[in-house]
Amino acid sequence: MNGIKILVVDDEENIRFLFKEELEEEGYQVELASNGFEAIDKVKGTKFDVIVMDIKMPGMDGIQALNEIKNMIKEQPVILCSAYGEFKQDFSSWISDAYVVKSADTGELKQTIKNILNI
DSSP: OTTOEEEEEOSOHHHHHHHHHHHHHTTOEEEEESSHHHHHHHHHHOOOSEEEEOSOOSSSOHHHHHHHHHHHOTTOOEEEEESOGGGGGOGGGTTSSEEEEOOSOOHHHHHHHHHHHTO
């Protein structure tokens, strides 16, 4: 997975580091952001192959950040990742490229990233 950059956006530090560790084991380069504002700043300065973003975050939630990012870079792949399954039915989450229910088992997330990247 040489050179593939992933941005993980989550307000929970333990989730950010779990995802970072798991994705780096797969060979990805991983950057972290703790909220939507930070994610938007990082996207302005770096090209990411995939963004994995939590929905419920203080300040700017994942749906708002998703909209901002898609307005800047329409083709940017974004995976929404939430512990709350009901957001999958929320119309505002449909512009994401995928939706994964947050779990300590990162198997579904890893497979979803591979599907988006066609690897």
